[in-house]
Amino acid sequence: MKRLVAFIDDSLKGRFDALELETIKRALCTELLGVSALSYYTKDELPPSAERDLRLKAALDRLKKGEPLQYVIGSTPFCGLTFRVDSRVLIPRPETAELVEWVANDSGMNGTLLDIGTGSGCIAVSLAHRLAGWRVQGWDISDGALEVARLNNVQNGTNVEFSKVDILNVPEQEYRFDVIVSNPPYVMDSEKAQMEKTVLDYEPHSALFVSDYDPLLFYRAIAVFGKRALNKDGRIYFEINPLKADSMAALLSTEGYHDIELRKDIYGKQRMIKAIL
Ligand SMILES: C[S@@+](CC[C@H](N)C(=O)[O-])C[C@H]1O[C@@H](n2cnc3c(N)ncnc32)[C@H](O)[C@@H]1O
Numbered sequence: 075m076k077r078l079v080a081f082i083d084d085s086l087k088g089r090f091d092a093l094e095l096e097t098i099k100r101a102l103c104t105e106l107l108g109v110s111a112l113s114y115y116t117k118d119e120l121p122p123s124a125e126r127d128l129r130l131k132a133a134l135d136r137l138k139k140g141e142p143l144q145y146v147i148g149s150t151p152f153c154g155l156t157f158r159v160d161s162r163v164l165i166p167r168p169e170t171a172e173l174v175e176w177v178a179n180d181s182g183m184n185g186t187l188l189d190i191g192t193g194s195g196c197i198a199v200s201l202a203h204r205l206a207g208w209r210v211q212g213w214d215i216s217d218g219a220l221e222v223a224r225l226n227n228v229q230n231g232t233n234v235e236f237s238k239v240d241i242l243n244v245p246e247q248e249y250r251f252d253v254i255v256s257n258p259p260y261v262m263d264s265e266k267a268q269m270e271k272t273v274l275d276y277e278p279h280s281a282l283f284v285s286d287y288d289p290l291l292f293y294r295a296i297a298v299f300g301k302r303a304l305n306k307d308g309r310i311y312f313e314i315n316p317l318k319a320d321s322m323a324a325l326l327s328t329e330g331y332h333d334i335e336l337r338k339d340i341y342g343k344q345r346m347i348k349a350i351l
Pocket of ligand 1: 257
């Protein structure tokens, strides 16, 4: 164990701060290499394994190039569950877990819920896990994301129905939901310059970015769709770009929603909005 940890330390020297390095070491040893947490902390010596050394070296090479730890490990914790992630899906963020918490706390015993732009399925699967009596659906335009979401559904023992739907072109048919939730692409192209290189180089741009010319494109489409798909007193929840909080409240009001409520995330940024139809 000491040898492995020293090898990781040596390979990643100077690239991460002490806290990040500790997280990486623990994740590589326990999640990638399958060492028990006890052995990791007690620094038990492991029998030599060429296969393990090769796997570790490949992971370290990817980290050195700047790939996010979650993609290298292939999974991430979210809302108390574990989600598979790869380059086809956005890595679930802590802010999004706060949105899940808000929706779950507002929801009773049963109902119907749709997650638009589901990605890894983190919102839909976490809510299905929390809200056992609910029928939960998840939509995305990306075949790759839907594949990952379906794996996460099975892995977490939930029963979400995933479908390929373009929210900008929803098929004409009858929809009935009590709740719609979405974390659509919301980072403006002009914000790219301030983003971390690991995000820009590795996470799917189709999940992140919108044009500066119409930053609320997805929100408007979802709010308009909500008017035909939500039951009376149906609720809509979004994760939002803090720079657009006021415009989002105005948009929902213009589209006929009421009881509009903005909430800040743990970092103190206006990150979520809820409204009632
Ligand atoms: C910001 S990611 C959110 C992923 C996940 N819900 C989360 O919170 O981590 C946005 C998702 O919207 C999907 N998306 C982009 N354009 C779409 C469209 N026109 N219709 C449906 N989904 C779309 C992307 O493929 C991506 O998975």
